[in-house]
Amino acid sequence: MTIKKTARPTMIDVAQRAGVSQMTVSRAMSGKGYVSEEVRLKVTAAAKEIGYVQNKLAHGLRSENTQLVAVVLPTLGNSVFTDVLTGITDAVTQHGFRPVFGVTEYSQESEEELVQDLLSWRPLGIVLAGIEHSETTRKAIIASGIRVAEIMDIDNSPISIAFGLSHKAAGKKTAEYMLSKGHRRFVYVGSQGGKDLRALKRFEGFLEAINEEGATLISTEISTLPSSLAGGLRTTEQILSAADKPDAIYYANDDLAAGGLMYCISNGIRTPEDIALAGFNALPFLDAFPIQLTTIRTPRYEMGWQAGKYLVDPNHTHYASEQRCIDVGFELITGDTC
Amino acid sequence: MTIKKTARPTMIDVAQRAGVSQMTVSRAMSGKGYVSEEVRLKVTAAAKEIGYVQNKLAHGLRSENTQLVAVVLPTLGNSVFTDVLTGITDAVTQHGFRPVFGVTEYSQESEEELVQDLLSWRPLGIVLAGIEHSETTRKAIIASGIRVAEIMDIDNSPISIAFGLSHKAAGKKTAEYMLSKGHRRFVYVGSQGGKDLRALKRFEGFLEAINEEGATLISTEISTLPSSLAGGLRTTEQILSAADKPDAIYYANDDLAAGGLMYCISNGIRTPEDIALAGFNALPFLDAFPIQLTTIRTPRYEMGWQAGKYLVDPNHTHYASEQRCIDVGFELITGDTC
DNA sequence: TATTTTTATGTTTACGTTAACATAGAGACA
DNA sequence: TGTCTCTATGTTAACGTAAACATAAAAATA
Numbered sequence: 001m002t003i004k005k006t007a008r009p010t011m012i013d014v015a016q017r018a019g020v021s022q023m024t025v026s027r028a029m030s031g032k033g034y035v036s037e038e039v040r041l042k043v044t045a046a047a048k049e050i051g052y053v054q055n056k057l058a059h060g061l062r063s064e065n066t067q068l069v070a071v072v073l074p075t076l077g078n079s080v081f082t083d084v085l086t087g088i089t090d091a092v093t094q095h096g097f098r099p100v101f102g103v104t105e106y107s108q109e110s111e112e113e114l115v116q117d118l119l120s121w122r123p124l125g126i127v128l129a130g131i132e133h134s135e136t137t138r139k140a141i142i143a144s145g146i147r148v149a150e151i152m153d154i155d156n157s158p159i160s161i162a163f164g165l166s167h168k169a170a171g172k173k174t175a176e177y178m179l180s181k182g183h184r185r186f187v188y189v190g191s192q193g194g195k196d197l198r199a200l201k202r203f204e205g206f207l208e209a210i211n212e213e214g215a216t217l218i219s220t221e222i223s224t225l226p227s228s229l230a231g232g233l234r235t236t237e238q239i240l241s242a243a244d245k246p247d248a249i250y251y252a253n254d255d256l257a258a259g260g261l262m263y264c265i266s267n268g269i270r271t272p273e274d275i276a277l278a279g280f281n282a283l284p285f286l287d288a289f290p291i292q293l294t295t296i297r298t299p300r301y302e303m304g305w306q307a308g309k310y311l312v313d314p315n316h317t318h319y320a321s322e323q324r325c326i327d328v329g330f331e332l333i334t335g336d337t338c
Numbered sequence: 339m340t341i342k343k344t345a346r347p348t349m350i351d352v353a354q355r356a357g358v359s360q361m362t363v364s365r366a367m368s369g370k371g372y373v374s375e376e377v378r379l380k381v382t383a384a385a386k387e388i389g390y391v392q393n394k395l396a397h398g399l400r401s402e403n404t405q406l407v408a409v410v411l412p413t414l415g416n417s418v419f420t421d422v423l424t425g426i427t428d429a430v431t432q433h434g435f436r437p438v439f440g441v442t443e444y445s446q447e448s449e450e451e452l453v454q455d456l457l458s459w460r461p462l463g464i465v466l467a468g469i470e471h472s473e474t475t476r477k478a479i480i481a482s483g484i485r486v487a488e489i490m491d492i493d494n495s496p497i498s499i500a501f502g503l504s505h506k507a508a509g510k511k512t513a514e515y516m517l518s519k520g521h522r523r524f525v526y527v528g529s530q531g532g533k534d535l536r537a538l539k540r541f542e543g544f545l546e547a548i549n550e551e552g553a554t555l556i557s558t559e560i561s562t563l564p565s566s567l568a569g570g571l572r573t574t575e576q577i578l579s580a581a582d583k584p585d586a587i588y589y590a591n592d593d594l595a596a597g598g599l600m601y602c603i604s605n606g607i608r609t610p611e612d613i614a615l616a617g618f619n620a621l622p623f624l625d626a627f628p629i630q631l632t633t634i635r636t637p638r639y640e641m642g643w644q645a646g647k648y649l650v651d652p653n654h655t656h657y658a659s660e661q662r663c664i665d666v667g668f669e670l671i672t673g674d675t676c
Numbered sequence: 677t678a679t680t681t682t683t684a685t686g687t688t689t690a691c692g693t694t695a696a697c698a699t700a701g702a703g704a705c706a
Numbered sequence: 707t708g709t710c711t712c713t714a715t716g717t718t719a720a721c722g723t724a725a726a727c728a729t730a731a732a733a734a735t736a
Binding site (some may be wrong): 348349350360361364365367370371392393394395396397398399400402 | 721722
Binding site (some may be wrong): 010012021023026027030032054055056057058060061062063127337 | 691692693695696
């Protein structure tokens with residue numbers, strides 16, 4: 001006879017205590033199949049007495065239903081993605097699911113490994129941030145046969161379904177608004193060394209629009225660091241100290257833009273008279289600023305929520321082969337800085 | 339449309355393809371036991387060809403080793419906890435583990451359910467934010483026999499080990515500094531309807547210190563909402579518009595304090611001459627403010643990292659019954675607002 | 677050369693659960 | 707009254723993997 005490592009109670013222990021078969025315990029706990037009220041009470045009492053805890057590994061292995069949803073995000077260091085994760089978590093938790101996540105740090109190689117690893121948990125579905133993935137990643141997910149939802153971006157072909165917005169259109173819209181306010185000489189400020197593909201798409205849309213109008217992009221300042229207020233502030237200081245000053249700065253996101261705005265506020269630089277500023281995301285802390293930043297509001301929580309709901313809601317129709325994009329839209333916040 | 343159950347390849351399929359037994363595949367994939375280099379290559383090639391993906395449910399069930407770490411947090415809506423989660427994730431990922439998490443929204447009842455559910459995944463260990471838990475929660479974890487680490491707080495008896503700081507001491511230290519700067523009439527600003535127990539402990543320490551010195555607490559303003567800059571701003575406006583004005587405000591955290599500081603900056607109110615302000619956490623975005631907030635720096639990422647490392651590092655000694663607190667400390671940032 | 681050790685592989689079984697099938701009594705209906 | 711359906715329970719097998727045990731050839735040692 002071998003010695004068990006952990007003698008955690010199983011359904012067999014509960015069954016013995018309740019004087020029924022193990023299968024009856026299973027039925028009483030899961031609520032599936034017929035169990036008399038009397039027996040059900042005996043079983044739940046016995047389970048509580050001996051501290052029975054379900055083993056989800058065994059459950060998942062046998063039933064092929066893990067109650068797990070995999071989530072792949074570039075980082076948790078930006079509230080944009082924690083908003084999304086919160087939406088996903090809320091949606092799937094409602095249906096008894098749990099998220100298992102990993103972060104890629106904006107690397108497609110990391111994403112490949114991560115997806116492989118997450119798939120080994122046999123989740124019901126997977127949520128991927130972004131719509132650009134390596135062929136290996138796409139193949140692995142398709143081969144697994146599980147449900148997929150891509151979020152944030154719709155500017156490409158999704159594996160199956162995408163809930164997002166057109167970043168190219170958002171960049172374009174920002175440019176059009178800035179141009180309409182008479183700005184003509186721009187600087188673009190980015191971060192992450194250009195690894196943020198959605199930021200690049202916004203910049204692309206932005207560039208197209210200003211080129212169409214014959215306006216000028218003086219320079220681009222892309223730091224390798226993650227975006228931060230402090231980084232945006234420093235970069236803005238440099239830009240405004242240079243000989244060839246722009247009349248407007250387009251930032252990859254609100255973290256950078258807020259830093260720029262803070263620099264202006266602190267140094268008595270007027271917006272938009274001395275310099276116009278625009279960001280992206282409409283982060284909530286900007287509400288507290290005395291000057292409202294021109295930016296674009298994105299429904300981050302909602303994208304996560306919709307994707308999560310889509311994956312776990314049994315009433316949803318699922319699109320295995322059909323590819324479709326759900327445009328959740330965005331809203332230009334004109335603000336005071338253009 | 340029904341979801342078809344895909345016949346995903348197992349080790350048996352790999353074995354057939356490679357012309358070996360299933361057990362040899364298991365050994366080749368896991369690296370445990372003897373496998374000749376020749377066979378190992380055949381197996382990995384066969385696995386790749388048919389798109390084999392490990393089944394972690396079966397692995398975990400058989401080996402009693404899930405490579406999972408459970409994480410319980412009050413919310414993801416505050417960067418304090420995402421910092422912690424990032425630390426945990428980084429530490430456990432290094433050792434091939436994956437976090438499974440859930441949020442309690444500051445409710446002990448939610449925590450009970452959540453812990454029960456997370457335990458059913460048979461994680462190697464669990465990280466809990468905070469040191470105050472219901473007796474049911476404590477019992478369930480102890481009965482499960484898994485490793486536990488509590489983080490953030492050390493002002494109580496941990497289940498096993500806690501990595502955190504004394505919030506009471508932090509509140510006291512802030513009060514002492516403010517008193518040393520001559521402030522005597524205080525208002526306290528909180529949020530979450532007092533459900534944030536760590537904030538309450540800081541307030542407790544703060545109160546003790548000002549009472550010892552005979553200073554006055556004019557009032558406490560505790561909103562039921564989650565903390566935000568906008569909330570801090572509004573509350574500060576109210577406080578400074580009242581007839582009985584304090585000479586210092588102590589905020590439950592930096593989100594609220596930053597809102598207050600922003601109100602002062604926007605309205606030409608001088609700190610600390612007109613009003614002194616202090617917060618808690620030293621959130622990074624405050625670096626970009628023209629006036630540095632008086633606050634307390636907390637090693638959030640480090641707490642998460644240490645807890646994660648403690649749980650999954652095979653070289654660590656584990657303290658099953660012994661209770662101990664690891665004080666990670668804090669640092670007073672004197673700043674400009676006191 | 678004989679013996680022991682190391683390496684390499686296979687066979688059987690068990691992890692804890694649920695699906696599928698089996699059985700039997702209670703009540704409904706002809 | 708006999709058959710049929712519904713309810714309540716039990717029995718057996720299977721999910722995919724790794725531990726335990728078994729075996730045999732190759733290498734090391736005596």
